[in-house]
Amino acid sequence: MQREPLQGRADDSSSKPPDGCPIVDFDHHDPALGADEIWTRYADLASRCPVAWSTAHGGFWLVTGFEEVKGAARDHETFSSAEGHLIPMIGSSRSIPIDFDPPKHTDYRAAIARVLSRERIAELRPLVHDFLTERLGEIATRGSGELVSEVALPLPLMVLTKLVGLSEETVEVLRPMTEEMWDRVAKEDLSRARSEIFALMEGEIVRQGEEGGGGAIAELAASTVGGRPVDFGELTLMLTAFAVAGHETTLHAVGNLFFHLGTEPGIQEQMRADPSLIPLVVEESLRLRAPAHGFARSVTADTALGGIELKAGDKVLLTFAAANRDARRYSEPDSFVPGRDERGHLAFGWGVHQCAGAPLARMEMRALLEVLVRLPEFRLASEAVFSGLEGGHHMGPRKLPVSFLDA
Ligand code: HEM
Numbered sequence: 001m002q003r004e005p006l007q008g009r010a011d012d013s014s015s016k017p018p019d020g021c022p023i024v025d026f027d028h029h030d031p032a033l034g035a036d037e038i039w040t041r042y043a044d045l046a047s048r049c050p051v052a053w054s055t056a057h058g059g060f061w062l063v064t065g066f067e068e069v070k071g072a073a074r075d076h077e078t079f080s081s082a083e084g085h086l087i088p089m090i091g092s093s094r095s096i097p098i099d100f101d102p103p104k105h106t107d108y109r110a111a112i113a114r115v116l117s118r119e120r121i122a123e124l125r126p127l128v129h130d131f132l133t134e135r136l137g138e139i140a141t142r143g144s145g146e147l148v149s150e151v152a153l154p155l156p157l158m159v160l161t162k163l164v165g166l167s168e169e170t171v172e173v174l175r176p177m178t179e180e181m182w183d184r185v186a187k188e189d190l191s192r193a194r195s196e197i198f199a200l201m202e203g204e205i206v207r208q209g210e211e212g213g214g215g216a217i218a219e220l221a222a223s224t225v226g227g228r229p230v231d232f233g234e235l236t237l238m239l240t241a242f243a244v245a246g247h248e249t250t251l252h253a254v255g256n257l258f259f260h261l262g263t264e265p266g267i268q269e270q271m272r273a274d275p276s277l278i279p280l281v282v283e284e285s286l287r288l289r290a291p292a293h294g295f296a297r298s299v300t301a302d303t304a305l306g307g308i309e310l311k312a313g314d315k316v317l318l319t320f321a322a323a324n325r326d327a328r329r330y331s332e333p334d335s336f337v338p339g340r341d342e343r344g345h346l347a348f349g350w351g352v353h354q355c356a357g358a359p360l361a362r363m364e365m366r367a368l369l370e371v372l373v374r375l376p377e378f379r380l381a382s383e384a385v386f387s388g389l390e391g392g393h394h395m396g397p398r399k400l401p402v403s404f405l406d407a
Pocket of ligand 1: 073081085096097098099109112241242245246247249250253290291292295296320346347348349350352353354355356357358360361
């Protein structure tokens with residue numbers, strides 16, 4: 001789609017963005033877009049043109065400003081999720097609940113929220129603590145380790161086995177299968193790209209049904225949408241959401257947290273001296289390196305965002321990770337400020353699609369720090385290796401070699 005270079009609101013010339021906006025060269029699927037440069041690109045975009053037009057993938061609005069991202073996420077009627085959360089969205093396959101608008105979204109979301117209840121998270125907390133105490137204690141005693149493969153990945157996978165009863169065999173293949181899926185989502189039909197994961201989840205549903213256990217799958221199966229029971233396909237999609245969203249983002253969130261602790265002097269010491277900082281350190285890590293970068297919306301009616309005219313049918317990428325470093329919102333946006341009292345960041349999104357797993361992820365990250373403050377300090381032993389934007393929206397460390405100082 002060819003666009004005229006930018007239109008500010010006709011009746012308000014002051015809302016016109018500066019010269020040079022809004023056409024930009026930005027492709028979130030570009031493999032060259034690595035962790036070294038992405039934050040500089042975001043900062044530049046958010047300061048120059050928080051709502052810019054990218055010509056990649058047929059054209060879409062790239063939103064990087066805090067108020068603009070939050071405003072669009074809050075207005076789910078104008079910024080619909082029903083055309084899919086990815087750009088490009090190839091084929092008709094949709095994810096549950098993220099690719100639906102209310103009222104259907106409300107029913108799906110209620111079913112998922114029941115499995116992620118406060119009580120369930122409280123039950124999981126001691127297991128998470130025990131797991132982390134054992135894993136991190138063992139690495140600290142050894143004196144060194146690699147925190148992505150030894151902790152950041154196994155932690156959310158262990159939680160999934162407890163939360164939705166995934167078998168060890170399923171969990172073993174889930175990560176490589178997910179990585180392969182991310183490689184395929186921008187190139188082929190989504191249902192094909194995800195077919196192996198769907199088959200894996202179908203196998204879980206059948207196995208758990210035969211074993212007759214109660215558990216989360218039975219709970220999801222008993223839920224209703226629009227007054228009727230969910231069908232097998234819907235159940236598979238809900239379980240897929242748990243399996244993929246439940247590990248991918250937490251893997252990166254935990255990896256980023258370790259990265260900040262291992263590279264920013266003083267944070268570990270400050271937390272040890274004042275453990276009440278723990279929740280704030282978790283939020284600051286999520287703000288500074290939001291693990292899930294951007295999610296798509298489709299415009300349902302002509303509208304304006306940040307002074308730019310958008311047309312019905314336009315695609316929009318809400319870049320939560322960029323918004324979290326918008327200098328108009330945050331002082332020292334690129335610095336890790338452990339005492340920053342900031343819970344309004346957008347790492348979990350905003351509005352009706354705000355992350356259903358946020359309380360679980362927060363519990364896991366806080367537990368990690370509660371265990372770490374009882375251990376000797378650690379430092380990165382060599383350079384961290386970061387992923388690119390997997391599937392166009394997930395980024396985090398792949399390798400974090402560390403040494404514990406006093407061990
Ligand atoms: C730190 C870890 C996590 C981060 C940063 C994260 C981030 C996000 C974001 C930004 C969204 C909003 C997407 C949108 O607006 O279109 C979202 C939605 C969602 N997340 Fe998470 N997530 C995390 C952990 C989890 C976990 C552990 C689960 C489940 C076990 C989960 C399940 C979901 C689901 C089901 C949705 C869709 C919600 C809806 O459409 O109503 N997430 N997540």
